[in-house]
Amino acid sequence: MALLVDKHRPRTLDNLSYHSDLSARLRALAQSGDFPHLLVYGPSGAGKKTRIVATLRELYGPGVEKIKIDSRVFQTTSNRKLEFNIVASVYHLEITPSDVGNYDRVVVQDLLKEVAQTQQVDLGAKQRFKVVVINEADHLTRDAQAALRRTMEKYSPNLRLILLANSTSNIIAPIRSRTLLVRVAAPSEDEICQVLKRVGEKEHFRDVEALNQKIAKDSGRNLRRALLMYEAVHAQNEVVTEKSLVPPPDWEALIAQIADEIIEEHTPARILQVRAKLYDLLTHCIPATTILKTLTWKLIPKIDDELKPDIIRWSAFYEHRIRLGTKVIFHLEAFVAKFMRVLESYLNGIELDFD
Amino acid sequence: MAPLLQSSQPWVEKYRPKQVKDVAHQDEVVRVLTNTLETTNCPHMLFYGPPGTGKTTTALAIAHQLFGPELYKSRVLELNASDDRGINVVRTKIKDFAAVAVGSSHRQGGYPCPPYKIIILDEADSMTEDAQNALRRTMETYSKVTRFFFICNYISRIIEPLASRCAKFRFKPLSEDIMSSRILHISKEEGLNLDVEALSALSSISQGDLRRAITYLQSAARLFGSSISSKDLISVSGVIPQEVVEKLLIACKSGNFDLANKEVNNIVAEGYPVSQMLSQILEVIVEADDISDEQKARICKKLAEADKCLIDGADEYLQLLDVASNMMRALCNMPQEFPYES
Numbered sequence: 001m002a003l004l005v006d007k008h009r010p011r012t013l014d015n016l017s018y019h020s021d022l023s024a025r026l027r028a029l030a031q032s033g034d035f036p037h038l039l040v041y042g043p044s045g046a047g048k049k050t051r052i053v054a055t056l057r058e059l060y061g062p063g064v065e066k067i068k069i070d071s072r073v074f075q076t077t078s079n080r081k082l083e084f085n086i087v088a089s090v091y092h093l094e095i096t097p098s099d100v101g102n103y104d105r106v107v108v109q110d111l112l113k114e115v116a117q118t119q120q121v122d123l124g125a126k127q128r129f130k131v132v133v134i135n136e137a138d139h140l141t142r143d144a145q146a147a148l149r150r151t152m153e154k155y156s157p158n159l160r161l162i163l164l165a166n167s168t169s170n171i172i173a174p175i176r177s178r179t180l181l182v183r184v185a186a187p188s189e190d191e192i193c194q195v196l197k198r199v200g201e202k203e204h205f206r207d208v209e210a211l212n213q214k215i216a217k218d219s220g221r222n223l224r225r226a227l228l229m230y231e232a233v234h235a236q237n238e239v240v241t242e243k244s245l246v247p248p249p250d251w252e253a254l255i256a257q258i259a260d261e262i263i264e265e266h267t268p269a270r271i272l273q274v275r276a277k278l279y280d281l282l283t284h285c286i287p288a289t290t291i292l293k294t295l296t297w298k299l300i301p302k303i304d305d306e307l308k309p310d311i312i313r314w315s316a317f318y319e320h321r322i323r324l325g326t327k328v329i330f331h332l333e334a335f336v337a338k339f340m341r342v343l344e345s346y347l348n349g350i351e352l353d354f355d
Numbered sequence: 356m357a358p359l360l361q362s363s364q365p366w367v368e369k370y371r372p373k374q375v376k377d378v379a380h381q382d383e384v385v386r387v388l389t390n391t392l393e394t395t396n397c398p399h400m401l402f403y404g405p406p407g408t409g410k411t412t413t414a415l416a417i418a419h420q421l422f423g424p425e426l427y428k429s430r431v432l433e434l435n436a437s438d439d440r441g442i443n444v445v446r447t448k449i450k451d452f453a454a455v456a457v458g459s460s461h462r463q464g465g466y467p468c469p470p471y472k473i474i475i476l477d478e479a480d481s482m483t484e485d486a487q488n489a490l491r492r493t494m495e496t497y498s499k500v501t502r503f504f505f506i507c508n509y510i511s512r513i514i515e516p517l518a519s520r521c522a523k524f525r526f527k528p529l530s531e532d533i534m535s536s537r538i539l540h541i542s543k544e545e546g547l548n549l550d551v552e553a554l555s556a557l558s559s560i561s562q563g564d565l566r567r568a569i570t571y572l573q574s575a576a577r578l579f580g581s582s583i584s585s586k587d588l589i590s591v592s593g594v595i596p597q598e599v600v601e602k603l604l605i606a607c608k609s610g611n612f613d614l615a616n617k618e619v620n621n622i623v624a625e626g627y628p629v630s631q632m633l634s635q636i637l638e639v640i641v642e643a644d645d646i647s648d649e650q651k652a653r654i655c656k657k658l659a660e661a662d663k664c665l666i667d668g669a670d671e672y673l674q675l676l677d678v679a680s681n682m683m684r685a686l687c688n689m690p691q692e693f694p695y696e697s
Contacts, residue, residue, distance in 0.1 A: 046626060309612065
């Protein structure tokens with residue numbers, strides 16, 4: 001049985017529920033025959049991918065949904081072989097170049113040129129160009145992005161790019177000036193409620209307005225997460241009521257526990273205890289950034305207003321370190337230790353010099 | 356390549372100047388190059404400047420005007436970042452092309468056809484230092500038969516020995532008048548209806564980058580039809596509406612952390628890019644009258660740090676929150692850090 005998220009994913013632009021003006025614009029673009037390069041950005045769970053798939057369907061008809069997975073081998077200049085997976089239909093390709101890490105430039109150069117230099121042979125096709133969807137475009141290296149620049153102009157008759165990103169911060173300016181920027185905002189809580197309600201009707205779930213609102217609030221305006229939570233609640237309880245608990249994921253509960261522990265006691269022994277828990281989280285493949293962010297969220301409501309900016313500052317500082325460094329546990333522990341130190345000195349009112 | 360439908364061609368390509376004298380606003384370069392067309396002699400060139408000021412256009416135009424369509428393929432080698440330009444390519448492809456001798460000068464079909472070849476290295480700032488070093492001697496050895504045109508955004512990334520072998524030309528960002536006249540020309544050709552307000556909005560959001568202005572114009576035309584208002588242009592450009600920035604500032608001025616936190620959450624959920632947010636905050640802060648110089652300095656320092664962190668790939672939410680909380684402390688004249696600490 002498919003998850004609710006996939007089962008009720010809208011397939012066409014008409015079925016998309018919120019941001020209807022955006023859908024109308026995408027439709028106008030797809031029908032005009034003059035489709036630009038797109039850069040679609042927005043937080044996760046806002047419906048970027050769903051919109052793109054629907055737009056592609058509008059461009060080419062239902063043929064785009066027949067997809068196959070190709071595995072290709074690329075060779076780098078240093079003769080290393082790279083395995084790379086491509087999701088493709090007759091009309092479009094979907095790639096995630098950040099899969100191959102630093103070698104993404106090779107993939108972008110070779111693959112895009114190959115696509116761009118072959119013309120559409122199917123005379124019945126609606127469009128002359130092929131579309132290449134690039135996932136996680138904000139994780140592309142500088143080199144790969146620079147390689148895109150001229151390709152986008154030179155091969156524009158045969159090739160259109162759709163870049164998907166969480167934010168345009170990491171996209172270099174020359175790319176931004178060559179694409180049409182499309183912002184997909186996260187749905188508001190009301191919009192999430194409406195979606196939950198509609199899905200509930202189709203699945204014949206009991207409709208509990210208050211519960212839906214609670215889920216919408218807890219999901220942090222992430223529709224995918226909201227639907228998963230919704231499904232979990234309905235799977236766990238025979239009869240849902242307003243009071244049915246929305247179970248937080250295990251890892252979130254564990255982080256909440258860590259937060260309590262480090263506020264309670266500020267000793268090296270406690271750091272050692274926390275270390276075991278942090279390792280536990282990391283071995284379960286929770287990204288370090290997520291751990292640090294969630295931990296900060298849990299800590300913030302528990303401390304004095306005066307101290308909050310400091311904690312944010314250190315949290316931002318160590319998150320940056322996580323990106324630069326290689327071993328994440330160091331930085332997570334450093335944050336824990338720093339937090340204890342700051343809190344301790346604040347409570348005792350001692351002036352400490354440590355810089 | 357099959358002939359294109361006119362409509363599917365980006366306007367940036369459609370209205371790219373074909374002749375050097377049509378390049379707007381870069382008088383010195385144009386003067387030197389028109390001179391080149393007459394005397395058929397030119398030095399190695401280095402074009403640098405911000406994006407969208409006509410560097411690539413100028414280089415392509417002069418190459419076309421010197422050789423004409425017939426000889427262009429055999430005389431001009433155009434390499435950019437989408438081609439592999441490691442040290443191997445410099446040693447083999449570029450050197451081989453540079454070494455080929457060409458016939459003496461005689462005019463063909465109205466084109467000067469000088470007795471040398473041109474190698475255009477676009478986006479040269481993305482070449483590695485080694486590759487640039489490998490070019491040094493090549494440039495001198497074959498200077499009789501080859502001219503190099505380097506194009507880059509940041510001249511600091513070009514190694515000094517290469518830069519000193521070239522005539523350097525800085526491309527200035529376009530002034531508003533030139534930009535407006537160009538935009539008006541295009542909108543007239545395309546049958547668009549643009550009012551004065553939209554025109555000035557377009558000039559200000561594109562910040563001297565003509566390509567960006569034209570892309571925005573075309574995007575807006577696709578989305579909203581032939582009459583375009585300034586609001587339409589702002590919505591396609593990805594600029595954050597001024598109200599959002601103001602709201603964050605007001606929240607920071609209140610000195611209430613939770614209020615600022617809520618605003619930051621909102622901004623991130625709406626999907627506004629944080630780097631764009633930072634640059635717009637900077638604009639507002641620098642121009643504000645009710646903020647003291649010291650406060651401005653504190654805020655700007657933090658903005659710069661956060662920007663660097665974002666480029667390293669740090670989390671957007673935490674960085675923006677950090678900036679916001681720092682701004683809050685600066686605006687409310689709280690000490691930068693908690694006094695008991697460090």
